[in-house]
Amino acid sequence: MGPPQHPLVASMLLLCSQKKEAIPGEPNVYVKKPPNAFMIFLKEQRRLVAPELKASGSKATTAYLGTMWKSLPSSEKEKYYKESEKQRLLHKEQNPDWSPKDNYGKKIRRTRKRKRGES
DNA sequence: TAGCCTTTGAAGTCT
DNA sequence: AGACTTCAAAGGCTA
Numbered sequence: 001m002g003p004p005q006h007p008l009v010a011s012m013l014l015l016c017s018q019k020k021e022a023i024p025g026e027p028n029v030y031v032k033k034p035p036n037a038f039m040i041f042l043k044e045q046r047r048l049v050a051p052e053l054k055a056s057g058s059k060a061t062t063a064y065l066g067t068m069w070k071s072l073p074s075s076e077k078e079k080y081y082k083e084s085e086k087q088r089l090l091h092k093e094q095n096p097d098w099s100p101k102d103n104y105g106k107k108i109r110r111t112r113k114r115k116r117g118e119s
Numbered sequence: 120t121a122g123c124c125t126t127t128g129a130a131g132t133c134t
Numbered sequence: 135a136g137a138c139t140t141c142a143a144a145g146g147c148t149a
Contacts, residue, residue, distance in 0.1 A: 035142055039142055054145095106140090
């Protein structure tokens with residue numbers, strides 16, 4: 001749909017990736033993971049949902065949009081998959097040496113999520 | 120005030 | 135190889 005590789009998009013993506021604070025003891029620029037299809041859908045739709053839904057908070061909005069996502073026809077989902085793929089490729093072009101493992105385990109959490117029943 | 124919580128998906132680590 | 139974990143977004147809530 002939109003212009004595939006607009007220079008402004010590239011600048012914005014780079015700028016956004018630099019907004020996140022640097023990790024202490026790490027190089028100054030924190031390069032974020034590129035968003036997946038649902039994350040793009042989530043960001044686009046969050047501002048479009050009704051204000052009364054926004055008033056419910058991000059958690060409720062996210063859960064609601066998760067339901068919306070599952071209801072989306074694959075023809076509509078496809079554009080988000082294409083967009084995420086595009087952004088992944090652009091991200092790789094702009095950060096050739098970056099890998100998702102650069103960020104892996106960097107967040108300090110109080111409790112780690114466990115999908116299988118925690119012992 | 121940093122992290123949780125909520126969602127899907129990509130990609131990492133572990134068994 | 136398959137199971138499990140982390141992080142992308144956002145913002146009210148929590149410790």
